[in-house]
Amino acid sequence: MIATVEVDLSAIKHNVEQLKRLAPHSQFAAVVKANAYGHGSHIVAPFLNEQVDIFCVARLSEAIALRQDGITAPILVLGGFTQHDNLDDFVEYNLSSLVHSFEQIARLAKSTLTHPLKVWFKLDTGMHRLGFHPDQARAAFEQLQACACVCKPINILSHFCCADELDNALTTVQLARFDAFIAEMADLAPIGMQSIAASAGTLAWPQTQRDLVRPGIALYGVSPFDYHCSGKATGQQLGLRPAMTLKSELVAIREHQQGEGVGYGQIWHSPQSTTLGVIAMGYGDGYPRAVPANTPVLINGRRVPIVGRVAMDMIIVDLGLDSQDKLGDEVIFWGARLPVEEIAEHTGISAYELLTRLTNRAKFHYIK
Numbered sequence: 001m002i003a004t005v006e007v008d009l010s011a012i013k014h015n016v017e018q019l020k021r022l023a024p025h026s027q028f029a030a031v032v033k034a035n036a037y038g039h040g041s042h043i044v045a046p047f048l049n050e051q052v053d054i055f056c057v058a059r060l061s062e063a064i065a066l067r068q069d070g071i072t073a074p075i076l077v078l079g080g081f082t083q084h085d086n087l088d089d090f091v092e093y094n095l096s097s098l099v100h101s102f103e104q105i106a107r108l109a110k111s112t113l114t115h116p117l118k119v120w121f122k123l124d125t126g127m128h129r130l131g132f133h134p135d136q137a138r139a140a141f142e143q144l145q146a147c148a149c150v151c152k153p154i155n156i157l158s159h160f161c162c163a164d165e166l167d168n169a170l171t172t173v174q175l176a177r178f179d180a181f182i183a184e185m186a187d188l189a190p191i192g193m194q195s196i197a198a199s200a201g202t203l204a205w206p207q208t209q210r211d212l213v214r215p216g217i218a219l220y221g222v223s224p225f226d227y228h229c230s231g232k233a234t235g236q237q238l239g240l241r242p243a244m245t246l247k248s249e250l251v252a253i254r255e256h257q258q259g260e261g262v263g264y265g266q267i268w269h270s271p272q273s274t275t276l277g278v279i280a281m282g283y284g285d286g287y288p289r290a291v292p293a294n295t296p297v298l299i300n301g302r303r304v305p306i307v308g309r310v311a312m313d314m315i316i317v318d319l320g321l322d323s324q325d326k327l328g329d330e331v332i333f334w335g336a337r338l339p340v341e342e343i344a345e346h347t348g349i350s351a352y353e354l355l356t357r358l359t360n361r362a363k364f365h366y367i368k
C-alpha cells in the first residue's frame with residue numbers, strides 16, 4: 001500500500017479509557033479539531049460519540065461538520081463565534097461557544113436568539129492569547145451574566161501555556177489565578193463548569209482536572225510533554241497507545257556508486273557504494289520537506305536514514321550495501337515502533353504538527 005495513514009481506533013478507545021481512569025471525577029471532552037489532529041474526524045468523532053461527554057473543535061465550520069456526521073454529543077467551539085459567524089448557527093446546531101472578548105459580549109447583548117446560547121467564559125490566566133485578563137474579567141463576567149440570550153450558569157475555562165514543561169512554575173500560578181477568579185465570581189452568581197486541563201494537565205497536573213478535562217494529542221496516543229523535560233517520554237511510556245502509523249512501500253531499489261549524488265539539488269553524495277530505496281511518500285502527502293539528513297524510517301524492523309531531499313512524491317533512503325529489502329516492502333515513517341515523538345525531536349517539528357499536516361492524498365485506513 002502506498003502512502004497510507006493507518007489509524008487504530010482501538011488505540012484511541014484505549015487512550016480515552018486510560019485518560020478517564022486518570023481523571024475519574026471529571027467529564028471528558030475529546031478535542032477533535034484540525035481533522036482530529038490529522039486522524040480523520042469524520043471517522044474518529046462518530047467512533048467516540050458514545051464514549052465522551054463533549055467534543056471540542058476550534059471553528060464553527062468544524063462543529064457543523066461534526067453534526068453532519070451524526071454527532072449528537074455537546075460540542076464546544078474553542079475559538080468562539082467570530083464576527084463572520086452567524087450566532088443562529090450556534091443555536092441551530094446546538095453548539096457551545098467560548099466568549100473571550102468584549103466585542104463578543106456587546107454582540108450577545110444586542111442579540112435575540114430563539115434559544116439562549118451555551119457559553120464558556122474564557123479567562124486569560126497567562127497564555128495572553130484569547131480571554132479576559134484578570135483585571136477586566138469581573139466586569140466582563142458581569143456583562144455576560146446580564147445578557148438575556150446566554151444560558152446560566154456560565155461555565156469558566158482557561159488554558160495553560162507551559163503545562164508540557166513539568167518543572168514550569170507558571171502552571172501553578174495560572175491555576176491560582178483561575179481559582180481566585182472563580183472564588184470571586186461565585187460570590188456574585190452561581191458558576192457552571194470549570195475547565196483548564198488539556199492533555200498535559202490531565203496527565204501530569206491532577207489538581208487541574210476540575211469538572212471537565214479537554215485532552216487532544218493524548219487521545220491519539222502521543223505525549224504532550226516537552227521531550228527532554230519529560231525524560232524523553234513517549235505516549236507509550238505514559239500508558240497510551242499511538243493510534244497512527246504513517247507508512248508506505250518501496251517502489252524502487254537501486255545500486256548506487258560511491259560519490260554519486262541523489263535527488264533534487266544533489267544535496268547528498270554517498271560516501272560509499274550502497275543500495276538506495278525509493279519510497280512513495282513526500283510532502284504532497286504531508287511528510288515534511290524540511291527534515292534533516294539521516295531522519296530515520298523503519299524498514300523490515302531496522303532504522304534506515306533518509307538521504308537527499310524529500311520531494312513531493314518520493315523519499316530516498318540508504319538501505320546499505322547488504323540490503324535484502326524487496327520491492328513492495330513496508331516502510332514506516334512513524335508508529336508504535338518508531339514514535340512520532342522521536343521524529344519530532346529529530347526534525348524540530350512538533351508531533352502536533354507532524355500529525356496535523358498530513359494531506360488527503362494519503363490513503364486513510366482504519367482498523368478496529
Ligand SMILES: *Cc1c(COP(=O)(O)O)cnc(C)c1O
Binds near residue numbers: 217218224
Ligand atoms: C487544542 C486545545 C486543547 C487540546 O490540547 P492538547 O495539548 O492537544 O491536549 C485544549 N484546549 C484548548 C483551548 C485548545 O486549543
